[in-house]
Each structure stands twice: as C-alpha cells, then as structure tokens.
Amino acid sequence: MIRDLKQIVGDAHVATGDIASRWRVMGVAPTAVVAPATSEQVAQVLAFANERGLAVEPAGAGTYLDSGRATERVDIVLSAVRMSAVAEYEPADLTVSVEAGCSLHGLQSTLLVHRQYLALDPPGSVASSIGAIVSRADAGPLRLAHGTPRDHVLGLELVTGDGRVMNLGGRVVKNVAGYDLVKLVVGARGTLGIITSVNLRLRPRADSDRTFAVYSPDAGPLLDAAAAARELRLPLDALEMLSPTLSERTTTHASWTLLFRVLGSAATTEDLMRRAAALGGSLAAENLTPLAALNAWSTLSAAESDAPLLLRLAARATDLKFVLDTAYSLCERLGLDLRLAAHAGDGIVRVVAALPLPSVDSVAFRAAITESRSTLEARDGSLVVAAAPPELARAVEPWGAPGPSVRVMEDLKRAFDPRRVMAPGRFVV
C-alpha cells in the first residue's frame, strides 16, 4: 500500500510511523498520511483505496480529526495541505476559486487587497482550511446576517469516494443547471468524497466595522436587549452573548456581555451603534476600539476552536432563554464552569469548556447529553457534541438521530461512495 501511494504522490509526500501517528482520528492512528498536489492525484489515491477497500479520512491542517463520530476504521489520512492556492480571483465578479487546503486566513488576506472578504467567521478561523469549513458547514457570529457555508459556496470540485472527479455547481452567483449537488456536499463532513477546490461568493468589505458591548451582572437584561433588537429589526451583522467567565477572556469584563457588531458605511454603523446603545438602557456599555473588537472576536473564535469539549445547543431564536437554561443545567450536571457563548439572534448556545475538564465518566456523560437533547428536541431544537475527548465522544451520538430521512442519506452516500471508503461511520451515515 505505501509503495502504491508513493507512486501516486511521490515518496516525500507519504508519511508513516511517528508522523502518521500524530494524525490520529479519534485516537486511532492511520497507516499513512498522504498529501497529493492535484485533484488527479486525489482521484488516483481514492480509486486505489476503493479498489483495496481502504478507509480514507479527509483533512486539511488536521485540526478536526478529533471531532465527529468515532471512526469505524482508518487506513489513510488524506491532507489537502499541498493544495492551497487561490486559483482564480476576479475582484469585479466578487467571486473566487480557491483550493481546499488554503486557510481562511490566507484567503482573507488575499481578498483584503481588493477590499473584499468571505463573510464567514467560523471558530478557529486562522488555521482552518476552506475545505474543512465547507465540509463541516462551520459558521460563526456573522451567520446572523450572512448565513452559513451553504449560502457562500457557488460550486466545488469533488473527488468521489470511488475516484471520479466532479465539477459541481459553477462560478456564477446564480445557477440552476441540473441538481444542486453542491448543497449535498457542503456539510457532508467528507463522507461523499474529497473537496479539492471551492468557488465562493464574496462581499465588499465595509468602510466601517463597529462593535458595541453591553455588560450586566445578570443574563436577564441582556436577553431582553437581544429580544428588543429583534423586535426593532436592527440589521445587525452579529449579536453575541457571553457568560462572565468567557467574557473575561474576550473583553476583560467578568460580567454577562452582549456584543453588537455592524458592518456598513460610516453613517449606517454610527446610526446602528446609537440604536444599540439605547437598548442597553442604564447598563454599563462601551464602543469597543477596533483593537479591542478584533481581540474580542478572535479570542472568542479561538476559545471555541481550542475547547476540549464543545457542545452546541439550539432551538428557535425566541427560545434563547430556554436554551440557556438547558445549557446551565447541563453544565451543572457535568460539573463544568459556565463558559457560554450564544448566537443570540439565532437561538444557538455553545458550551465552551476549558481545561482542566472535570472527570466525567462516559455513562454519566451520555445520560446528560441524551436528556438535554430530548429537552431541546421537544422544542424543535437540537444538541450537537461538536468536540469531546475521544472516550466521551465515543459514548454519544454527536448529532442525535436524523429521523426517517436517514435512509435517503444512506442511498445518497452509496451513489458517491459505493464501497464506504470515505470517513466510514464518522457522520450520521
């Protein structure tokens, strides 16, 4: 197997032994890590794996190998690290074509020159590759106004599990030719094939980017302010609520914090800042300086991506208090510090645990997750175990049951990956 892989990608780009063991997938070391340079090489690796019945785990920088379901088996980790070019960028079209291994940070730097950006700010955005973000459908606070990767991806190149190269979607901002297989691949977590490049829709960078913070000793007044912002239909780009322990790290204020972020012309953001300030009433509040704002958003992003245990609880936007309450009791039950962040306009609360984790046995963990999940699902919500130490992750279903449509998902997986080469068992199918 190693010899065959080296023939495809070159001797220098197949690692085994100690190096491979650093690319563990949920604690399981692969036999080899390969780094192809082109989609043709990816196709050859996958065709080879398909023929031999090997299991392949896709990776970029290797950030997310410990997230998802425990692996059924893993023989090869395929990293897109050598495919990281910004392939085609036409600023006048507000679109870009980028190889999957390119980091979000690298892409944003290129776009900045033309005062454009990709309106996604997923956790860990500095290191994460575009391929990983698209594959995981990761989004951050900007999702309030700008949506998730499904709203930004115009097209992509996918190598299916059996090694067929597919160009799905296109490069134009509107396209209804054929079935929208792009939507299927975005968020499929590598179970259909390997994304080798992605075409993205961009936004012009705003002249002004402002963040306003409101602080409160209790969560209640901030929940009211968030609801009022909704009621007033303030066109915010992000609305984030932080618990005191998390806020201390991001804003240096050890209190409950509500962050309003607005992008736009100077006149627009000035006006919105004023309206946001009115919502805070008599609570302590401040306009963050650009440096403080940058620090707050990037620290929050890093806290989330570095969390050894990350839980995402969600329900309708108007159920935010209920979701927060569910998060409190879950933290209490698991003996976790109350490190919470909420996409307050979307009804999504994250439990962002930090080291050292309290010792929780896997049976208790499973029981607590199951119970909170059913509480949330009864209100049309969900609970996702986005990251957990392997022994805990193995004890739970990260996403909960997808329901009867799972049969359709299984059949779709078969159309792309008939021999279950791609990340077997790592997602719901």
Add this chain to the structure above:
Amino acid sequence: MTVGLGPSNASDVTPLPPDVLALLRGTLGAAGLITDPGALYVYESDGLTAYRTIPRAVLLPRGTAQVAAAIRILARANIPFVPRGAGTGLSGGALALEGAVLLSLARMDRILSLDPVNRTARIEPGVVNARLSAAAEPHGLYYAPDPSSQAACTIGGNVAENAGGPHCLKHGVTSNHVTGLTVVLPDGEVLKLGGSGEARGYDLVGLFVGSEGTFGVATEIDVKLLPIPDAVETMLALFEQMDDAARAVSEIIARGLLPAALEIVDQQAIIAVENSVYAAGLPTDVGAALTIEFDGPRAGLAEEADRAREICMQLGAREVRRARNAEERQKLWHARKKAFGAMGRLAPDILVQDAVVPRSRLPAVLAEVTAIAALHGLKLCNMFHAGDGNLHPTILFDRRDNDEVRRVEVASKAMMRVCVQAGGTITGEHGIGLDKREYMELVFSDAEMHLMCDVRRVFNPRGLANPSKVLPLHVCREWVGPATRRVTG
C-alpha cells in the same frame, strides 16, 4: 417550434384506466379530478408555449395525505405524474410527458402558520408568491425571492425551480430562504426534510430545492421572512450605449456598493414599454436603462445612492432619475418589470432565454449575443438581472415561419455556448425542464450527469416523478450507476 411531444388533441389522449380513475375519484372527490377533454386544454403548456401536450388527467389534491394517497394509486398502476403550480415556468418543466397525469397544487394554498417573531412561515405549495409577502406585511416582514411572475407564480413552483428575481443580488435565491420541507416521494412515502435546530445529516432541503419535480412533491414549505427594509432608494440611469450600462454595473460592484437590485433593459424593451399602458415616460432613443435599487437602514442609504449615481454619470449616463416616493419608484420599475409583457406587442412569439455569465464579462457577452442574433437575421431584446450576470436574451419571431423557427433554435444554442465559454451557465433561474436538456452537455461531463442520475434514482427509482426532464434522455438510459448496482463492500 411546436414540438410533437404527446397528444395535441384532447381526442387523442389515452384516458386513465377505469379502476385508477375510480380510486382517484374516491380519494380526491369528483371536484379533485379533471378528465373532461375541453378542460384539459388549459394544461397543455406552461409559460414556454412552444411546447404543448395534453395531459391524461389533472389531479387537484388538498393536503399532504391526499397527495400521498393519489401518488400511491398512480405508482401501483405505474402511471407517472408531474407536479404543477401556476404553470408560469419558462422551461417546459410542467409538461405531462410519457403519459403522465398533472398533479396541480393550486388548491393547496393555505398559509399554515406565520411566526412574526421568529420570522418564519409554513405554507402549502400553492400559495402565490406575492400573497405570502402580503400576509407578512402587517408584521413588517416579506418573502424576499421575487420572480417577475410573482403575482401569479406559486412558492411550490419557486421551490421546484429554485427561482430568483431582481432582488436576489443582495438577498439570495429561493434555496437561501427555504429551511424545511415536507415531501411526498414518488412511491407515496411522506418525508420531513430539514426543520429547526442544527443539521443532523446531509442538506436534503438544499438538494430538493431546484429538483424540478423530479424527486417528488413538496407539500409543506418552511420559509424565512425578512424585515421590510427601513428605506429604499430607486434610480434609473439612462445610457446612450448598452456597453456603458453594463460597465456601470461592474463598476458599482467593484467600488464596494451592494445594491439590492441592478437591472438592465435595452432600447427595444424601452420602446415596447413606452408603447404600452405601462409607459414610464422614458426617452426611446437611449441604448439602455439601468435600474438601481438600494435597501436597508435609512442612515447612509442616500449616500450610497449618490455614489452609484456618480459612477453612472462618470460612465456617460445621459441622466439618472431618482424616485422621490413609492409611486415614482413603481413607475421606474415598470421599465424593467413590465418589459416582458410589453414584448407581446412586437411579435407573435417570443422566446426568453436564461443564462448567467460572470459580471465582468457582461459587456463582451452582450456584444456577442447581439452579433449572433444579427447573423441569423433575428430581432432581439435584452432585459436582465445585470447585477447577477443573469441574461435574458429575448428573441422575437413568428412560429408560423419555419425557417425563422429553425434560426431561433440555432441562435439560442450559439448564445448558450457563448455564455458557457465565458465561464457561465445555461440557466440562472428558469430551470432545465424540457427545453434545455440537450444543453446540459455544454456544462456537465458524462460522469457528472451520471452522478445526477444516481441521485435522482435515490428519490425516484422508477422514473415516475416528472419523467424525461432535466437530464438528456440518453444519459440515464445508458447509465447503471453504483447506487443502482448496490455494490457491497
């Protein structure tokens, strides 16, 4: 271009077998079933009238349970079905081919719930697009995708086609606004896709939207509603040359402005509008009119409009008109929104094409498209979603002139080829349907189309839902894919 696809006379229609009819009548009631030959003529085509065929019957179910029951009856008898909304589609997608019956969702027009605080609604597919926005308006909300036919077209049809509209430049197309679906698969199984909370598997909602009725029927649709913007600024810039208008579009985007809509009509279209009841008082000697609209918070909006106006003037606009109130705004929009209807005055038949190119290629592609029409001696109008690069070259012709019809077909294909070569695609919002099946090969490889066949077979293994649409016929007939082979590991 009237294509013989099936019976064109009601007397040639093969009636449904009596036992099937009896079962359907039992399920849907006498009023839920149309078999009278005279009444069937109404359903012989959609908005693309070049294709006509008379369906065997039209079913008018109410509610998911009736849809599922009717589809099960048809599936047992191996009779295909075609879902149909208002029939305003422009790709022949709602034609009943291969002995199919039409499944009209017209009677399923209830708004099941509207949650103003969470800004969501659950509706039946027969709800007319504009009616949903009207229902949301008292709550300060609206449904964003706004196809030009929004006064007639249904949201179910919008879901099938992944419809767009002038305002998707800023707010996105149908798939950006649909969060959940209840669907009936071609074997009658009812399935819920998506819904609230975070995703627990593949994005089946995103896949189903735009599947043109070939995966089954959506019977309940969850949509997002948006707050009505505080303020709107609408302008109309008049240019001597189409080329300058197209360059203004690129320049507005390149300077970091993000209008809600950027729409162009050419001189032919302006003349047609000015000769109609929708006359907006525009000079008929200009080469192009560019409609620019900004929406959002009041503060800063006028300033953005000023910047766009400046760009237009720099690029040689003769004048830029700005609406001072809602009435003036509507009038400025007439030049764009009523252009298609006004075309009817210019020729017995019109063929509106639909293709997308990267914005920066607009001037070059428009020049080529115009040259192609001239080469084939055809009259051409242009009205399009310029901000999205979504062209709608509209060819005026007379279908009784066989040679002209042939030239229309040759020219259409040549225009598609030009758009694809410029890095674009063959449809931005009208869909493939029947009309563009053979163009699919311009953008997709055999392998890609085979994968699409496999995906369709997951939902529609026997080909009973909207047969013979979207993919070229030979592609799926020849292909036996891995999903069908059921390979075991």
